[in-house]
Amino acid sequence: MFRTGLMATAMAALMGTVSCAPVKILNGITPSGSFEKTKNISYGPLERQKLDIYISETPRAESPVLVFIHGGSWDHGDKNLYKFLAEGFTSEGFDVVVPNYRLYPEVIYPLMIEDSAKAVDFAVKRFPDREIVLMGHSAGAYNMLMVGLAPEYLEAAGGDLCTDISGLVSLAGPTGAVKLKEEPYISIFPDRFTSTDAPINNLTGPRPPLFLAHGSEDETVHPKNSEDLGAKILEKGGMATVKIYEGDNHTDMVKYLSRLFDGDSTLKTDILEFITTLPPKGEKGYCR
Numbered sequence: 001m002f003r004t005g006l007m008a009t010a011m012a013a014l015m016g017t018v019s020c021a022p023v024k025i026l027n028g029i030t031p032s033g034s035f036e037k038t039k040n041i042s043y044g045p046l047e048r049q050k051l052d053i054y055i056s057e058t059p060r061a062e063s064p065v066l067v068f069i070h071g072g073s074w075d076h077g078d079k080n081l082y083k084f085l086a087e088g089f090t091s092e093g094f095d096v097v098v099p100n101y102r103l104y105p106e107v108i109y110p111l112m113i114e115d116s117a118k119a120v121d122f123a124v125k126r127f128p129d130r131e132i133v134l135m136g137h138s139a140g141a142y143n144m145l146m147v148g149l150a151p152e153y154l155e156a157a158g159g160d161l162c163t164d165i166s167g168l169v170s171l172a173g174p175t176g177a178v179k180l181k182e183e184p185y186i187s188i189f190p191d192r193f194t195s196t197d198a199p200i201n202n203l204t205g206p207r208p209p210l211f212l213a214h215g216s217e218d219e220t221v222h223p224k225n226s227e228d229l230g231a232k233i234l235e236k237g238g239m240a241t242v243k244i245y246e247g248d249n250h251t252d253m254v255k256y257l258s259r260l261f262d263g264d265s266t267l268k269t270d271i272l273e274f275i276t277t278l279p280p281k282g283e284k285g286y287c288r
Helices: 005-014 020-028 083-090 111-126 139-149 152-157 224-235 267-276
Strands: 035-042 050-056 065-069 096-099 132-137 165-171 210-215 240-245
Touching: 020 083, 035 083, 050 083, 050 111, 065 083, 065 111, 065 139, 083 096, 096 111, 111 132, 111 139, 111 152, 132 139, 139 152, 139 165, 165 267, 210 224, 210 267, 224 240, 240 267
Parallel strands: 065 096, 065 132, 132 165, 165 210, 210 240
Antiparallel strands: 035 050, 050 096
């Protein structure tokens, strides 16, 4: 367990916003022995259209590849901050892909989703014989949900949602259950989550199974976002598991994926159970 020194410092720092300085501490004390990393692979021609791939040194048989999309309110954040998260899964035998995407004010909706879809399609083609599970935190969870619920994004990138994606894991994701009322969000999303810019308004067709995780004390993205989306998917006959983690806040949903903190919550165990028990591909692909 971790109670003193750098580990305690990192834990205290991560109680706030996931930002460069605290995460550098956490990444610095996260071991690198469980993976081989390839950095800055281009999935498109632009500077932010790059991704990192972490290959597990101890692969789990028939494990899916995890594509993790980072958060940051759509105006900041970077793949380089998430070694701790990738290692949390490579140490369990999973390969992990972490892409960047363009940010505001360079782009507004829907270009960040289009970037995420291109990165996902790159991963699908890079690992053609593997299942692909999408995971994201906060703004990244939004991007991931849009790619996983609105099939036109993957189609435009050259892929197919129901054939390519076996599951979706949303960590404190904004879904449109709460409308946008302040900047910069109303500049990024002019429709303010009242139209097809919101995941909750993209439920007309089948979609892969979802796991929606949220902290009960999240003051950044209200738990109602996960609760309402999960309820609507179930109403439509889809597969969705919603779990609200009592006493946890917004950043806890990513902090607990580090090996240094995963004993403080069942979150990582719950995600592993979800992705290792996903239904096999059927006549309609992975969609239900």
